[in-house]
Amino acid sequence: MTHRVHKTEKEIQEELHAIYQDQRGEMPNLRELDPMRSSQFRRVIIRVIGALAVLSLVSWSGFMLWTRGIFHTQKTLETSINGPREIRAGEETAFTIRYANTGAVPMAALEMKLNLPPDFTLVSAQPQATREKTWTLGSLTPGSDGAILLSGVFHSQVPSTSTLQAFFTYRPANFSSEFQDIQTATININQSVLEVAVTGPPKTLSGDDVIYTINVQNTSRASVEGATVILLSPNDFLLTKAEPAPTAPDVSVWNVPTLESGQLFAITLRGRYTASANGEQKMEARVSFLKDGVNLAQANATAITDVIGSTVAFHLVLNGSTEDRSENLGDTLHVSVDYKNTSDEVLSDVLFTLTLNPIGAKELPVVWDPTSLGGGIQKGNVITWNKTAVPDFARLAPDATGVFDLRIPLVESLDQSRMTDHFSLKLSVSFARVGSITKKHTIETSPMMVTLNSNLSTTAEARYYTTDGEAAGSGPLPPKVDATTSYRIVWFLTNTLHPLKETVVTTTLPSHVTWINRTETAYGTVSFDEPTRVVTWRVQELPANLGTASATFDISITPKTHDVGSFVKLINATSVETIDVITQARLTRSMESLTTELPTDQEAAGKGIVVE
Template sequence: MINIAAKRQKTDQVIKEPESRPVFGQAVGLFTLPARALSHHAEKHYRSRYHGRYRTPRRIFAFDLALIGLVLILAVFSLAEFLTRPLLPEIIRVEMAAKPGAPRSGDRVTLAFSYENRSRVEQKEAEIALRLPRGFLMEPAEIPGFQTETQTLQIGDLAPGEEGSFEISGALLAVPGTPFQAAAVISARDGKTGASRILAETFTLPVSSSALAVDLQIPQTAVGGQEVSATLSYRNEGNAAIAEAMIVPLLPEGTEIVGSQPDLVEGVWRLLDIAPGSAGRMALRIRLPGAEKATVGASLSFRVEDQLIPQGVTERKVSLVSPAVTLRSSADRAEVGPGEKLTLRIEAENKGEFTLRNGELRLDFDPGLVDLDETRPFLTSAEAPGLAEFRPGDRLSAEIVLSLLTDLTMTGEEPMPPVLGQRLTLVGELDGYGRVVAAEEQVEYPVRSALRLRAAARYFTPEGEQIGRGPLPPRVGKETRYWIFLDIESSPGDAREVVVEGKLSRGVSWIDLQSVGAPGAEPIVYDPGRRMVRWKIPRLGGAIRTATYGAAFAVELLPEAGQAGDLAALLEMVTIRGIDDSTGKEISATALEVTTELAADARAEGKWNVTE
């Protein structure tokens, strides 16, 4: 049997009541727990890293503990100094204001900076370094202590309460809608402690728009695949000159550029030195692809060195229609010359489903060729009633005679083969779409150049200087020297292999005195056997305007008795011939016989006939 009473007695001997301790003692024990824990870890660290490894492990361990304590003390002092010292904004104030307050990109802006020493201690070697973006084109500033290259102001020592200000100006170029940010980095050294402090203040300016306004004008309705004209106009509405701007046409894929004025260079128009208030325009002729709608636009950018600063995009929507009108033309000749007439036959057919009303036929041509007003159509519904309402299925035939001027002058700036007509267009009002170019056709008929030759003799120059020799009027049996002047023209195009010839009359002899004023021309030569004078010009230029070239040579007249009382002939059978560059055909002209009638020589007036 088990003795339960004996077991209970043994258990009662093991479990005892805890001893009662004072409250103060318990509190002290609570605070010493971290110390005992730290002591435990230190002893553990000592035994694992120092004990048994060094000759004097306790001394080395104590030295390491002293270093750790020193680092902790320094950290506490540094934190206290940081929390109690004043910040730089509390010592020096720097602010910026802009005039105008909300500038446009391209405006001239003045930035005003002010600063002040707010502390009770002098701030030494103070300076403000500006951080401005490349889009701010700063003007040279005459500010004491300011270095334009580094954009730094050397303030020097600032006494307590001392303040100052300065201004800089320049053109502001920024992306409209993007804030313009400038920064001022201020640094100074405390006059009492010698501590250096640096602070950067950032300032922001709103830029809402561009000072260079660009407008695009293009018809709201156009015919797909046919030429349409667009005009880009610009105006500098700002208060500063814009050094360089770039405008890029934005065209739908498949658009053909027919021409531009001024010319696009690598697809870009460059504008230089745009003064405040100045304006201009560019013209663009394009063929839009056949679609229902197209978007035509242009992007504007300012250029600063190699950086482009976008200024925005201008866009217009164009509705495209297809009137399906055909236009054909033919002429009664393949070429035309000065003073000649060209009959132009025109046929049009409306193969579409729209009615074209109030139609007009226009022909682009050089106004220096035809005596017509290039600003008005040459055929309207008044001359061709079928143009009033050109319905689907209708056909139209018309004929017009173009008369070329006798004296032709090309007005273009670049040399080119002269042609009559450039483009024939049919313009009208299309049902529901407004006024459109319904059809067009290139019409280019070569203009054959003409040669002109004038020959005249002189005894005196136009200034009155005597160049002739011998008696005047000429006398029988006495030699009189005259100068014969040749003036030749090619109009309006170039001519090549040009030859001028003339035969010396009876009693006239050749003197090897001459002057040639045509570039590339050969000297005048004389053939004694045939008594012919010949002058060759390999090329005679006249592509832009009528070109005049000249030469002169001297002859001597020895009159005979039978010529007394009459004019004496000097040069006869005077001709010019050459090959027209544009057509490859031979062209020629003649001049009047040259006699002693010196009509252009005022000082020789009345001294023409031979005397005895």
């Protein structure tokens, strides 16, 4: 017979402790399943993370070693640009571009590209480039080197700086990637092979003939090409003759195709100072290289002349101005000539001459009226006042003064085949004796240019029928109360003299007029702004040979009872603004408002008054 042995709780706890205790004699947390498996998993994860970290570190280290060239403890390609860093513009200069393999392994696929500034002209290269500014140099063994010899000319502005750049690419034999090397040389151009000097009188009287000389010399050992001499003369200097003559008429510029080594190019200027010249006057000459249409300044020189004022003070004033002017056809030139004997001596046989000189072999666009020439005598394009016209001019006393006022009307329309659209006015005074000294002396003003503005004319029409008799409008004609009738508005611009730009034609629609979004024009655009009720025709450019341009837009009205028996206004007054491209003058025109009367529409004549 078996007896069940009853154990105390303490004995049970001791037995469980003996079964589950770990190697250190401690009880594990029995609430966690499989503690041994969890601990092993954690250790595996930690080891994987550590391995990845080590691998990443090795990879980055290798990358840094490769890209930063730590495996190459020295530079394998040595390059340089040898040559002067201070040069003279226009002088041929040599540069040597050197390269050497200083490494221990051969170098393959060596190539150099040359970047040159636009002001540098390459004269020669040894060896020749493989293709445009590129040299394919091939392989280079350890310790070997080479050079490219360049020769060229800087046609640069003085002073300035320019940059030469050599761009090398190569591949060491133990690498598959390309390496690069760049060499840059900065060149300072502070002098030029061209020198210039100006000589002239240190002192002169206004009106006296003077002579200036400009000398340009090539100081290099080789010839130079493309030199240009520019004269910057005072505003009050009148150039009467130049030897040799300028390259282009009316422009003080001389082009010198070639100057040999040491060659001198001389220009002689003859002229005189006008009545308004007084004090020190600066005559300046500038020599440049002309390259691709741009003048690159090389050197300049000046001569200072002290001009003593004349014995007669006089002025030419046109329409209130002493400056060049633009005028409209049909206007009148109001010319005023005033004078005063500012000397202490009597001036004998004084003669004033006003010359109107047309530009080109054409007639003046003026209408001569002998009664409005201020007492002057007209002969051709010249008006004179001598001692016959003005008795005081036989002996003009000190401090004597006077004024001539002239009116010279311009023609209403210009016949371009025989009339010029620009001309000059020049006033001169001469006298045979000053006191007891007999010497003819002549003094002139600077020419004053007059240019006619373009002959823009404008018209506006309202039509129901086109000029071909087709209906452009719709609805009853004559217009009826509470019925809608539409009309076409036509604007015309006629221009044949100068090109025009930024032309704007505008009008406003009365509140009772409805805009119909139907427009037509071959030039520019027609638009309508509803809030302001402004209709605008914009044309950016109108050529001189245009003839006539037009624009149309359609509108409609619905008359009311109070309109019966009257015409209805269709548009308000029209304004036109534009700019003459030649004179740069802003031209304005205006046109009256239009109604349903339609005076230019023969088909609709007499059908403009509103009926019931």
